Amino acid sequence: MKHIIIIGGGVAGMQCASELAQQGVRVTILEKEADTGGKVKNWHKLFPTFTPASDVLSGLRHKIAKADNITIKTGCEATQVTPNSVRLASGEELSCDAVVIATGYTLFDARIKEEYGYGIYDNVITAADLEEMFNKNDVRLADGRVPRRIAILHCVGSRDEKVCQRHCSKVCCVTGVKQAIELKQLFPSADVFNFYMDIRMFGPGYEEMYREAQQKYNVHFVRGRISEVSPTIDNRLQIKAEDTLTGRPLKIGVDMLVLLIGMRANDMNTTLETDSGLQRQASGFMQPKDAFLGNAESNVEGIFYAGAITAPKNVAEALCDGATAALRVSDWLRNK
Amino acid sequence: MINFGFSISRPRVIDIDRNNLNKSKEIIAEMPELQACIGCGSCTATCTAGNLTEYNFRKVHTLVRRGEYQGAYEELNKCMLCGKCRLVCPRGINTRGVIMLIKRKLGDF
Amino acid sequence: MKRSSWTDYQKDIADDHYYYARSCIRQNFFPGSEKVFLDILGKKLGRDIFDDPLHTSCTGIGYHSDVVPLETIMTVVARQFALMSEAGYENFTSSCITSFGIYTELLATWEEFPETEEKTRENLYKATGREFKKPKNLAHTSDVIFHHREEIAQKAVRKLVNYHTGEPLKVVEHIGCHYAKIFPKSGIGGSEFPYVLAGMVESWGGELVDYPERRHCCGFGFRNYLVQANRGYSIANSHKKLESMAPYKPDFIVCNCPGCSMFLDKWQYTIAEMEGITYGAGGTGIPVLTYEEMAGLVLGYDPWELGMQMHQVDVEPLLDKMGIEYNPSAKYLGRNGKYIGRPERAIVNSCSEDTIYKRRF
Numbered sequence: 001m002k003h004i005i006i007i008g009g010g011v012a013g014m015q016c017a018s019e020l021a022q023q024g025v026r027v028t029i030l031e032k033e034a035d036t037g038g039k040v041k042n043w044h045k046l047f048p049t050f051t052p053a054s055d056v057l058s059g060l061r062h063k064i065a066k067a068d069n070i071t072i073k074t075g076c077e078a079t080q081v082t083p084n085s086v087r088l089a090s091g092e093e094l095s096c097d098a099v100v101i102a103t104g105y106t107l108f109d110a111r112i113k114e115e116y117g118y119g120i121y122d123n124v125i126t127a128a129d130l131e132e133m134f135n136k137n138d139v140r141l142a143d144g145r146v147p148r149r150i151a152i153l154h155c156v157g158s159r160d161e162k163v164c165q166r167h168c169s170k171v172c173c174v175t176g177v178k179q180a181i182e183l184k185q186l187f188p189s190a191d192v193f194n195f196y197m198d199i200r201m202f203g204p205g206y207e208e209m210y211r212e213a214q215q216k217y218n219v220h221f222v223r224g225r226i227s228e229v230s231p232t233i234d235n236r237l238q239i240k241a242e243d244t245l246t247g248r249p250l251k252i253g254v255d256m257l258v259l260l261i262g263m264r265a266n267d268m269n270t271t272l273e274t275d276s277g278l279q280r281q282a283s284g285f286m287q288p289k290d291a292f293l294g295n296a297e298s299n300v301e302g303i304f305y306a307g308a309i310t311a312p313k314n315v316a317e318a319l320c321d322g323a324t325a326a327l328r329v330s331d332w333l334r335n336k
Numbered sequence: 337m338i339n340f341g342f343s344i345s346r347p348r349v350i351d352i353d354r355n356n357l358n359k360s361k362e363i364i365a366e367m368p369e370l371q372a373c374i375g376c377g378s379c380t381a382t383c384t385a386g387n388l389t390e391y392n393f394r395k396v397h398t399l400v401r402r403g404e405y406q407g408a409y410e411e412l413n414k415c416m417l418c419g420k421c422r423l424v425c426p427r428g429i430n431t432r433g434v435i436m437l438i439k440r441k442l443g444d445f
Numbered sequence: 446m447k448r449s450s451w452t453d454y455q456k457d458i459a460d461d462h463y464y465y466a467r468s469c470i471r472q473n474f475f476p477g478s479e480k481v482f483l484d485i486l487g488k489k490l491g492r493d494i495f496d497d498p499l500h501t502s503c504t505g506i507g508y509h510s511d512v513v514p515l516e517t518i519m520t521v522v523a524r525q526f527a528l529m530s531e532a533g534y535e536n537f538t539s540s541c542i543t544s545f546g547i548y549t550e551l552l553a554t555w556e557e558f559p560e561t562e563e564k565t566r567e568n569l570y571k572a573t574g575r576e577f578k579k580p581k582n583l584a585h586t587s588d589v590i591f592h593h594r595e596e597i598a599q600k601a602v603r604k605l606v607n608y609h610t611g612e613p614l615k616v617v618e619h620i621g622c623h624y625a626k627i628f629p630k631s632g633i634g635g636s637e638f639p640y641v642l643a644g645m646v647e648s649w650g651g652e653l654v655d656y657p658e659r660r661h662c663c664g665f666g667f668r669n670y671l672v673q674a675n676r677g678y679s680i681a682n683s684h685k686k687l688e689s690m691a692p693y694k695p696d697f698i699v700c701n702c703p704g705c706s707m708f709l710d711k712w713q714y715t716i717a718e719m720e721g722i723t724y725g726a727g728g729t730g731i732p733v734l735t736y737e738e739m740a741g742l743v744l745g746y747d748p749w750e751l752g753m754q755m756h757q758v759d760v761e762p763l764l765d766k767m768g769i770e771y772n773p774s775a776k777y778l779g780r781n782g783k784y785i786g787r788p789e790r791a792i793v794n795s796c797s798e799d800t801i802y803k804r805r806f
Contacts, residue, residue, distance in 0.1 A: 114637040230657040238657040252352035345681040
């Protein structure tokens with residue numbers, strides 16, 4: 001029986017594994033963390049349908065549990081990849097007939113954007129922190145109070161050459177709109193301001209959700225990037241931006257600032273380039289063989305890609321990628 | 337007081353904390369569709385008055401929503417109520433209604 | 446406040462043997478500061494520092510006012526470096542933020558565009574017959590004080606605390622735009638959470654005030670304030686900062702940059718005379734100190750020896766708070782006891798009783 005190694009047990013990797021297993025190949029998932037689920041396991045609800053992230057994961061886990069030809073190895077970090085072998089951090093080497101890399105992305109470290117004071121001011125949090133608060137059903141300020149005014153800042157660590165992240169992370173806009181709605185549902189009398197550069201509503205139902213945020217939930221949208229966050233005497237945050245649609249600087253005190261941190265390429269991608277001969281894009285994400293007809297293949301025969309390893313993607317796209325990669329792998333095995 | 341030959345420039349900043357947002361909130365509550373503006377500028381592009389004067393409907397209503405009421409009423413007086421802006425608005429905002437509402441709310445401002 | 450990020454911005458500061466470059470503005474408005482800096486370094490800390498009478502202005506004021514071209518300022522800077530090399534020094538320390546910004550910027554320019562360095566060498570040689578070596582270490586004088594802050598704390602005769610209550614003094618710091626906004630890496634703590642003055646304040650027992658407009662420019666901006674008609678928006682920047690810091694009731698402001706010290710001090714007088722507004726406690730202004738003056742007070746220097754009588758905003762309320770003894774009648778006596786004249790009474794020093802004015806606090 002052919003053996004395929006999937007590196008990364010996030011949604012793309014899990015989807016790919018279950019599709020491959022149905023085609024009768026043996027699959028091993030290597031997950032570096034203690035549990036599968038990747039970034040999605042820390043998320044509360046998914047846009048634009050507000051589907052609980054756990055529903056998607058339990059669906060995938062159910063499919064995987066049904067298959068008897070999938071092995072999941074957690075706590076395993078792959079350090080070297082060839083089409084026929086994967087070396088682990090432990091030194092162990094696994095042999096295989098093909099490899100699917102589904103290692104996803106790394107969340108941008110908001111501390112690098114010093115001017116926003118993440119890690120310095122108590123009530124500056126990231127979108128990921130907010131999801132965790134939603135999960136614990138415990139959204140509040142550091143001192144326990146309820147926020148009366150919240151700002152959400154788009155493009156933190158995206159479209160910003162100052163932090164070497166020139167690309168658009170794609171999903172932050174819609175996440176910001178989703179989180180604004182969730183915050184308004186929790187705190188109907190609070191004012192929520194989204195500071196954006198462009199609103200990129202690329203998926204089905206997104207634009208409709210944006211309009212709902214504006215009209216039904218009265219979320220304020222200010223086109224302008226926040227340039228500076230400072231503490232105020234009453235322990236709030238003063239934010240400076242330009243209201244570019246009126247051409248005037250704008251200043252506002254808020255209780256909480258949510259930073260929509262972007263997706264950046266994994267550090268490991270440089271190793272994939274140097275050690276495995278795989279091509280990277282300028283953004284640091286891996287380069288698929290072809291943007292249209294070969295987007296699940298790498299430039300190295302026998303190594304395939306699924307999910308956000310090649311570019312920022314949403315959950316639906318990552319799932320779709322997982323299935324595509326499985327098809328490409330079985331095609332390749334058949335024709336080899 | 338000494339005259340130094342200059343005076344302290346007043347800040348141009350829109351200070352949301354200092355602005356009284358009550359009127360703005362009333363206006364949005366009566367016509368929530370105004371919040372759906374995406375700043376495309378179609379209204380101003382086609383505006384009869386805006387092509388001949390400094391009048392810019394998009395800017396005026398955005399400022400009003402931020403609590404900047406000074407001069408809005410006078411600006412909106414430039415509108416001829418021709419209705420072309422309502423025809424072009426991609427978000428279906430009743431722009432003429434907005435103009436009448438802001439004027440009514442800010443009349444005594 | 447959780448502030449550890451300053452540790453990401455460290456730079457090498459030489460420990461000894463400095464070539465000293467003075468500041469145009471400070472020599473006129475805070476003349477005691479440079480004198481006491483040399484005294485602290487030489488006598489209190491036993492370091493070797495050379496105050497060279499041959500060096501000139503860096504021409505930064507002219508450069509930033511569009512009257513001195515880039516090539517000229519490069520040659521002037523090259524001459525300062527040549528003087529340093531001739532005197533046998535490798536560590537350059539400048540007393541002025543604008544000069545520091547210019548030295549940093551020109552060294553980076555020469556690095557990026559070596560042909561400009563070649564051209565400068567040629568210009569300097571043609572004009573003066575001199576040749577120069579680039580400094581091994583470039584530091585602003587506040588970096589040097591920061592470097593020695595713990596040693597100063599050990600020699601201190603008093604702390605930055607209220608003598609009567611024992612509470613730490615609340616200090617507003619202002620580092621000046623050209624210190625770290627041009628190259629954040631060249632300033633201790635970077636530009637967002639600067640630590641060069643904050644570190645001194647903390648080491649000497651004071652408490653830093655982090656207020657909303659902390660990072661805002663004082664409005665100096667050279668060509669802007671030089672033209673009378675433009676001063677309205679220049680002063681508006683200091684006004685904005687003062688309005689923002691006043692609610693914290695700071696005991697004093699400490700500045701890094703000659704222009705900022707001058708502006709934040711003198712504009713308080715101007716604002717008080719124009720609008721009748723004062724920002725300090727008791728209807729007076731907030732005293733503005735240079736970091737050398739702050740170090741001098743901590744080390745027990747006499748305030749008049751530090752040149753503090755030259756301030757627009759009277760420093761006596763601060764001296765009283767710190768329990769510093771001084772001779773009021775000696776305030777306007779200069780060297781050899783010669784009377785240097787005294788300023789007219791001003792609203793900012795709450796002297797004019799027949800004027801109606803507003804107190805912010």
